Amino acid sequence: MADMQLTRLALPPLSLYVHVPWCVEKCPYCDFNSHAMRGDIPEQQYVQALINDLRADLAWVQGREIRSIFIGGGTPSLLSVAAVESLMRGIKDTVALSHDCEVTMEANPGTVEADKFAGFVAAGINRLSIGVQSLQSEQLNLLGRIHDPLQAIRAAQFAQQLPLKSFNLDFMHGLPQQQLTTGLDDLQQAIALAPPHLSWYQLTLEPNTPFYRQPPQLPSEEVLEEINTQGHQLLCDAGYQRYEISAYAKPGFECQHNLNYWTFGDYIGIGCGAHGKITQPEQQRIIRSVKVTAPTPYLAARNNYRLRVEQVATDELPFEYFMNRARLCQPAPLKEFEYRTGLSIDVIEPFLQQQAKQGTMNLDQTNWQMTELGLNFFNQVIAPLSD
Template identity: 50%
Template sequence: MSAAKGSGQRDGMPSSPGPVSPVFQLPPLALYVHIPWCVRKCPYCDFNSHAAGSELPEEAYIDALLADLEQDLHHVHGRELTSIFFGGGTPSLFSANALGRLLDGVEQRVPFARDIEITLEANPGTFEQAKFAAYRQLGINRLSIGVQSFQEAKLKALGRIHDGGEAIRAADMARKAGFDNFNLDLMHGLPDQSLDDALSDLRTAIAQGPTHLSWYQLTMEPNTVFWSQPPTLPEDDVLWDIQEAGQALLAEHGYAQYEVSAYAREGRRARHNLNYWTFGDFLGIGAGAHAKLSSPDGRIMRSWKTRLPKDYLDPAKHYLAGERVLEADELPFEFLMNVLRLTDGAPVELFTQRTGLPLDVLAAGRAEAEARGLLSTDRERLTATAQGQLFLNDLLQQFLP
């Protein structure tokens, strides 16, 4: 594979954002691995996913992932990996042997933290218990199972390939395979969904005993089938009722909300996602993977990889599709766009630690957001109010460059 296009300093690349505060710290480092194949593309999905053929190019793709990582090692700066997340697509389409070879290859190149969290996304229709047990033996210690709904009509409307019974068995298989930490991914605001429908799904999910629930509203995204052929969705007042009643039900059963759509048992927040939301660093390998990376000199860069699997696997093409250093005036928005999704926000000192900028660059936007009741007046933390959580886009507008 040829050298990555755009690596190093390029003509026209923005310069360093300026003097770096002595308080600036290299953040924790995570790894995101994108596996882009699914059995079938869902009509609501805008992720970089592609219908799998009769045979997956597992070996070639693992080779490419390791070569891709090799070219990104200069961004590690001596750090260890605190978490790894296999996303997609449907990573559970890959065999345990393939994922084991990848994990071995990654650890040979970047050391793992002793308590590293390794998450694998899986769909209920793509696994069996023996496969899950093999994943667990590799050191994968967290699953995220894409249930979306337990109701047949709703699953059919969403284009899912599993049924409600398979979703329930998936959670049971996960426990039997040795996973004591798993997430169920659930949607609400589905086509023709009533309040009772939504709460029934939540109750069924809670009954499976997950340590974490991702519960979020279906949205119509461009470049999806649902965007061009939109289904009939619940009215706004029904959506509001679902949100309020669902949050109360989750709290009643010990699932504390810590992010816009994330609910967890005590001590079971998703560490990989928390790193993302607190403006930590993450390497991204795989077709279409994105990364956010900091340098000791204070530069912060976003990069993205070649999107189409056939191009990513083509030795004549580059892994890296593009990269961009963030300018200093972009950093307040970039930082707050993430941390304000967290219900308890972040301590004020984290802003300077992650961006190298003094806190006073937020002063004007902070004052306006507080005056509008969107940002807490707590001097020690940057936290959206309950109103700010509901109108997060309006809150973030105060910090646009």
Template identity: 45%
Template sequence: MNFMAPPLSLYVHIPWCIKKCPYCDFNSHAVKSGAPESAYVNALLDDLHCDVERFAINRPIQTIFIGGGTPSLFSPESIAKLLAGIKKSITIAEDAEITLEANPGTFESAKFNEFNQLGINRLSIGVQSFHDRLLTTLGRVHSGQEAVKAAEIAHQAGFSNFNLDLMFGLPDATPEESINDIKTAIQLTPAHISFYQLTLEPNTLFHKYPPKLPDDETTYLIQKQCQELLVENGYRQYEISAYAKSGKQCRHNINYWQFGDYIGIGAGAHGKLSLSLPENIIRTSKPKKPELYLADPSKRTEQLISLQELPLEFLMNQLRLRQGFSLTGFTAKTGLMPSDMQPGLLNCLEKNLIECVDNHYRCSEKGWDFLDSILQNFIN
């Protein structure tokens, strides 16, 4: 079969933040006296150059996501240097989506006006809640009022496309507080809302000292009520935890979920590149500790995705999407034949966990709540 490489994205990881939150399992590190911005941007650009050369990448970048940590702590000058350096190493598509993650506590109107002028065309704002009591429990460094102000500043700075991150299932949260969080977010008219459940991840303070969380039934009812509010107000659910106005889905994350390719640069960043199908799809990872990464940004680990792992790797991404996947898409992205996943697929169809609509296989309404169980059918 002819090999056509999938769309290519770029993820940039900036690992520093003001304070490490007790639920956060990302590669983030609290910084007290300022991050080494200049040295780190230089390392990022060296890292990108190494990947481009090592894998002979000549496809244009369709999306860029600058995540963390708290990337908005970096100055506009550092972000400008980063974007200019990226353009020297690899082509960026004219209509590229370029996202910057930000926390409300770092919002300054002049700074974000500059980010907008630099070509950042999407923000992802880590609100989590608008209630000060819950924000304190989560270890956040901003207030509810600062979160509201952040969205207002995003509008004023010219960002027609921004996301608000919200969490539910929070310690000691009442259903009314969670519903009010969604109502407040809707009133701020973001183009996109991410709404996801707090989970106690390993290697976090919350995992070591678990807080009291709402019971499963309460959490489920909160989720359903909030989902109804979002849909009633024009936010379409296109992924398990993502809701967007028409045409405002996060293109970067969709590329992940559609098993597209991405370069990952920065401390602890991961990448996935299809060099040929199906025998040469690799994952890359960079050193997690910022000091080790800064010492040698050319260092990376590479791992082939085995033929046995490919169906699961594909499905654990694609089945997060409401639209699901087609059999031709499975073959195009993996190089495998539909028969390679047929036993698991048939089992899920028989149990009404997966349905086929317009030649696309997707989670049924029943299956939507049991994705982990569905994926068990495709292990090996």
């Protein structure tokens, strides 16, 4: 693939990712760029740095509106209402938002307070993503979570009462010492809380985490397969549709921000360690950016927040595209590959034909789509594109 040439790139939709790096405690399974709090968060200074960071990236907007905003971390809900108001005001003063812009904030159930979250909504947050992970006390302790099951249930119930567009509950399965019955019980309790969106994904042991260095006892492959199979059926029976490998939603409540990621859209990333992906048609290239990763150097960066900006190599574009797009359950237009990557569909025609023969994709004259088999063996499906 080294000799492939770009044709004409098209500008995709644009999103904004905002990273807030602080947590009360660092969870032993987490490999995100997060830092345990040591004293008070320097809110005013950090919010001003975020806005300066966004202003420094304005050239990457290229006339587009921001279609979605995702405030992640860390634990963004540790911020005060005043800090979130200042952040949202600064964003709106700097870039144009679409009329239906989805604005998500990640929240820890242990930080949910009624007055505070009503204030976040008034500031412009219209979607919450609540990191529950489990409703079993023993599992929460093993995962190093600071909330208890009752706090998580109350957080979900409170989200139901807020004037939000939607909210998500994050749950994990394949947890230490988890059995089939406890894994399915967790999911049944999650369904009973009636979130419009449910992220349900398997715990993985990521490098550079305590769990990786000292692995806990995880369920057997047989138990994992049964949890996956029976859990999927429980979700479907409850009216949820699987639209991505680990994401389920009631019809019309899919996460627009993540859909932009998975359809190889663009996003500006601001904040400590935030990643971005930008298409530049005039230069016929796609670039990725990473911001300064630690809070103290980031705050001292003074308008030079970029740690690294690199062009995605032409022969890496097929893998980059499919690593995202193949996560989705919906059909993908063949033409989308061309205007998202600037490469001819001929480049990946042999790959698509091979996957169709193996039953991991359905393929016709205009679309391709992952099958259930393909989703279950996602890493193996896209592996040939990284050679």
